[in-house]
Amino acid sequence: MTSLHSPLAHVELPEAHAHAGVTLREDKFRGHLNLRGNPQDEAFTSAAEKVLGVALPTAPNSAVENDAVRVYWLCPNEWLLLVAEGAEGQTEADLRAAMEGQHIAVTDLSSGQTLINLSGENLPEVMMKSTVYDCHESNFPVGKAVQTTFAKAGATIYKCADGSYDLVIRRSFADYIFLWLKDACAEYGLAVQ
Amino acid sequence: MLHIYCPYCEELREEEEFSYSGEAHIARPTDPEALTDAEWGDYVFFRKNPRGLHHEMWNHAAGCRRYFNATRDTQSYEIHETYKMGEKPSVTSQGAAQ
Ligand SMILES: [Zn+2]
Numbered sequence: 001m002t003s004l005h006s007p008l009a010h011v012e013l014p015e016a017h018a019h020a021g022v023t024l025r026e027d028k029f030r031g032h033l034n035l036r037g038n039p040q041d042e043a044f045t046s047a048a049e050k051v052l053g054v055a056l057p058t059a060p061n062s063a064v065e066n067d068a069v070r071v072y073w074l075c076p077n078e079w080l081l082l083v084a085e086g087a088e089g090q091t092e093a094d095l096r097a098a099m100e101g102q103h104i105a106v107t108d109l110s111s112g113q114t115l116i117n118l119s120g121e122n123l124p125e126v127m128m129k130s131t132v133y134d135c136h137e138s139n140f141p142v143g144k145a146v147q148t149t150f151a152k153a154g155a156t157i158y159k160c161a162d163g164s165y166d167l168v169i170r171r172s173f174a175d176y177i178f179l180w181l182k183d184a185c186a187e188y189g190l191a192v193q
Numbered sequence: 194m195l196h197i198y199c200p201y202c203e204e205l206r207e208e209e210e211f212s213y214s215g216e217a218h219i220a221r222p223t224d225p226e227a228l229t230d231a232e233w234g235d236y237v238f239f240r241k242n243p244r245g246l247h248h249e250m251w252n253h254a255a256g257c258r259r260y261f262n263a264t265r266d267t268q269s270y271e272i273h274e275t276y277k278m279g280e281k282p283s284v285t286s287q288g289a290a291q
Contacts, residue, residue: 060203060257075201075257132207146202147256149209154255 004029007114007174011192021122021188024181027115031088032168033081034074035095037104047098051091052081063145063158072145072156072168080156080168082115114171118181119164122188127165129184131157135165151180195270197251200277201259214250216240217262244268246286251275 006028037044049055054064057073072080088110095106127135133148145158156168195208247267252260264273264284273284
């Protein structure tokens with residue numbers, strides 16, 4: 001028997017604010033898979049598309065998604081796949097079956113990473129304090145995914161259609177990033193869902 | 194802070210995302226056994242330390258995690274170009290940009 005513990009299971013929630021400028025929601029236990037292969041190899045790209053239902057994005061800092069998966073471009077031969085909780089095992093098996101004999105790698109990172117969503121009217125201020133990446137909408141439009149630093153820790157940041165940000169961070173940094181956010185959002189009010 | 198253009202991410206990023214990785218274009222000897230100790234020592238330990246243009250490797254450590262090359266002026270810190278691994282610099286001390 002295994003039981004899952006959220007990387008943020010232990011944190012003490014801040015007191016409820018009447019007006020929270022920033023809201024943090026942990027999208028815990030998502031399936032995180034790292035996929036590597038040669039994007040010039042037609043057999044590889046078509047196998048990935050067959051399994052995922054979307055073509056692997058090849059433009060730098062881009063992402064694609066459908067109902068089952070979101071795919072981030074990480075570098076010219078590497079992608080991060082985000083699937084629903086519990087779907088990572090089947091997705092990995094399907095990819096391996098479809099790519100039988102190819103020079104590829106699929107790695108399950110689900111227990112090493114977690115995903116948090118940040119939203120709220122004071123989000124731009126908090127992003128400016130927290131990341132070196134320029135989050136102005138002219139530089140960071142909806143649908144873009146960038147690997148950068150957040151509070152000096154590595155993060156993959158995705159701009160969602162509703163204007164919020166999804167951050168993929170390392171599990172071991174979740175506690176530190178939460179404490180950073182608690183402090184960085186102190187003047188705006190932080191709500192945790 | 195320097196803004197460095199990553200040739201793989203195809204955008205300017207903050208220096209904080211990068212780490213410096215030393216002189217570029219050092220080819221590993223094809224037949225190490227045939228080298229003298231002095232030649233092997235040169236390959237392993239000795240690096241250029243120019244005042245002016247320098248071709249060097251950087252790693253986009255917090256980004257795509259790829260290594261790439263940069264031509265940087267060690268005196269002014271100006272980065273003249275960045276280019277992918279396996280490519281040749283277009284700015285050199287022989288033919289530096291006017
Ligand atoms: Zn890069």
